[in-house]
Amino acid sequence: MAAKQRTKRVTRNPDLIRGIGKYSKSQMYHKRGIWALKAKNGGAFPHHDPKPKPEAPAVKAPKFYPADDVKKPLLNKHKPRPTKLRASITPGTVLILLAGRFKGKRVVFLKQLPSGLLLVTGPYKINGVPLRRVNQSYVIGTSTKVDVSAVNVDKFDDKYFSKEAQKKKKKGEGEFFEAEKEEKNALPQEKKDDQKTVDSSLITAIEGVPELKAYLGARFSLKSGMKPHELLF
Amino acid sequence: MPFKRFVEVGRVALVNYGKDYGRLVVIVDIIDQNRALIDAPDMERSQMNLKRLSLTDIKIDIKRVPKKKDLIAAMEAADVKNKWEKSSWGRKLIVRKRRASLNDFDRFKIMLAKIKRAGAVRTELAKLKKTAA
Numbered sequence: 001m002a003a004k005q006r007t008k009r010v011t012r013n014p015d016l017i018r019g020i021g022k023y024s025k026s027q028m029y030h031k032r033g034i035w036a037l038k039a040k041n042g043g044a045f046p047h048h049d050p051k052p053k054p055e056a057p058a059v060k061a062p063k064f065y066p067a068d069d070v071k072k073p074l075l076n077k078h079k080p081r082p083t084k085l086r087a088s089i090t091p092g093t094v095l096i097l098l099a100g101r102f103k104g105k106r107v108v109f110l111k112q113l114p115s116g117l118l119l120v121t122g123p124y125k126i127n128g129v130p131l132r133r134v135n136q137s138y139v140i141g142t143s144t145k146v147d148v149s150a151v152n153v154d155k156f157d158d159k160y161f162s163k164e165a166q167k168k169k170k171k172g173e174g175e176f177f178e179a180e181k182e183e184k185n186a187l188p189q190e191k192k193d194d195q196k197t198v199d200s201s202l203i204t205a206i207e208g209v210p211e212l213k214a215y216l217g218a219r220f221s222l223k224s225g226m227k228p229h230e231l232l233f
Numbered sequence: 234m235p236f237k238r239f240v241e242v243g244r245v246a247l248v249n250y251g252k253d254y255g256r257l258v259v260i261v262d263i264i265d266q267n268r269a270l271i272d273a274p275d276m277e278r279s280q281m282n283l284k285r286l287s288l289t290d291i292k293i294d295i296k297r298v299p300k301k302k303d304l305i306a307a308m309e310a311a312d313v314k315n316k317w318e319k320s321s322w323g324r325k326l327i328v329r330k331r332r333a334s335l336n337d338f339d340r341f342k343i344m345l346a347k348i349k350r351a352g353a354v355r356t357e358l359a360k361l362k363k364t365a366a
Binding site for chain 1: 333334335336337338341342345
């Protein structure tokens with residue numbers, strides 16, 4: 001709808017009870033001033049002819065009509081949006097990863113990507129976790145926060161982390177085994193540099209807090225007597 | 234062994250069940266064999282079953298069902314809060330509360346501190362053993 005500045009519609013006919021107005025049809029006719037509009041227009045209510053529509057191209061009769069009525073699917077106007085982020089997770093929060101290669105590692109949260117996944121970094125020098133995407137469901141948000149104002153994460157999005165498209169290889173027996181060996185992809189230098197720039201400002205912020213560096217370097221584990229439902233993270 | 238803590242007007246008790254769990258209250262009147270009227274500076278006077286109360290050693294000097302400000306004055310005069318917090322029972326509760334409110338980072342720092350303390354004790358012990366031997 002066009003965002004025109006319209007004054008709010010005020011009814012001149014207050015409700016006595018829901019469904020019954022105070023004034024009758026003829027009283028409302030007088031109140032709205034339809035008689036004045038008609039007088040101005042010489043006896044009839046002003047009527048504008050509809051604008052001439054551009055001629056629609058002639059549609060041919062379809063060759064085929066389905067025997068039974070075809071149902072039209074219902075309209076769906078939902079737009080995809082990233083998952084709702086838990087209130088406990090804000091940029092700079094220390095998260096505990098619960099699954100995957102780095103389970104138990106304590107990691108710094110940077111931002112939520114458009115796909116809904118969380119962008120996270122070790123920092124790499126401290127605990128070996130690189131810039132990585134992680135699902136919110138596999139994470140515990142602690143109440144410890146690190147200052148990430150000095151870090152610029154604008155250039156990272158989901159495309160940065162996508163796998164490179166595999167070139168189609170012809171299956172030849174001898175070549176097959178050689179191809180397996182060459183599969184090992186080295187990390188491009190650009191990604192290593194990105195890791196270094198993000199981590200350098202983070203590490204200075206982390207070293208400012210006593211014992212935080214050792215905390216991030218250690219893994220979390222449940223010990224005897226710890227009850228997760230009673231622990232405050 | 235004779236009883237030492239009695240249910241009487243002025244006895245300070247700890248609520249051990251229900252909505253007011255953990256609150257220190259004063260018994261201001263006895264209703265019948267099972268129930269007492271209790272009051273505390275920050276709650277409305279109400280009745281409670283004696284089974285929900287754990288009696289403490291502290292007793293204050295009040296008349297039966299005092300007015301709120303008389304109760305508060307009597308509690309100040311007897312210094313209930315400080316006596317409770319210094320008592321070993323009170324201190325244990327404070328420690329328990331502190332432990333329950335620990336952050337994951339706090340737990341990590343405590344672990345490091347415990348290791349450091351144990352290390353210091355062990356070096357001292359080793360020194361003492363050496364001189365004794």
